[in-house]
Amino acid sequence: MTQEELQKLFDRYNRKYWRAQLPRYTVVISTRWHGGYCAKRLRVIFIHPDIAADDRRAKRTLLHEMSHASAPSGHGKLWKAEMWRLKRQGAPILETDISEYVSSENVPTRSDILQGFYDAGLELPDETWAALRRNLGYQHGLVDDHGRAEDRGVARLLEKCRGKFLKGQREAREMREARTEAISSAEIQRRTATLQPGRTRGKRDALGLGVFAVLSS
Secondary structure, three states, rough: OHHHHHHHHHHHHHHHOOOOOOOOOOEEEOOOOOEEEEOOOEEEEOOHHHHHHHHHHHHHHHHHHHHHHOOOOOOOOOHHHHHHHHOOOOOOOOOOHOOOOOOOOOOOOHHHHHHHHHHHHHHOOOOOOOHHHHHHHHOOOOOOOOOOOOHHHHHHHHHHHHHHHHHHHHHHHHHHHHHHHHHHHHHHHHHHHHHHHHHHHHHHHHHHHHHHHHHHH
């Protein structure tokens, strides 16, 4: 599927399964993600070219990411509820698209925490590390209410969290640039397509005048 086809599919699914209540996202085909990614703050859904090339996978991945746009971050209960709702309504997704994210543990792991800081960087590209450390770090019990780490082990983990956060912010800026470039490219194509018929008519008119001149002489 092309980027334009995926964009039209987003609009159709939004009307059909969400009653057009989702905000408008720009769908971009990009190699930045192995599968798909929903960047809520940027209002962009990224789809890998390999997935876009397979219509069935493209539809399933798009619905997966649209469910992220509808529910809080992660593959938690609300996201799963959205996916099951889509499945019941006949959306083209598989049961395994949901069941593979079922976890027996509700306690966040070290990987979950690092992923959370990375996601925060993507969603909050203008946030400072100090503010995020106090807020998200406190939620995970890594710091006290003054933003101080409990011990050296936690301090080392926070350094890794900082790296993930900054990486997320860097990639958010790159994604914003990619979105701007994609929109500019689409606008150029639209203008070119709009102007082309006029140019063709102009050539035909010029040719017609030439023939008329020859016949008149």
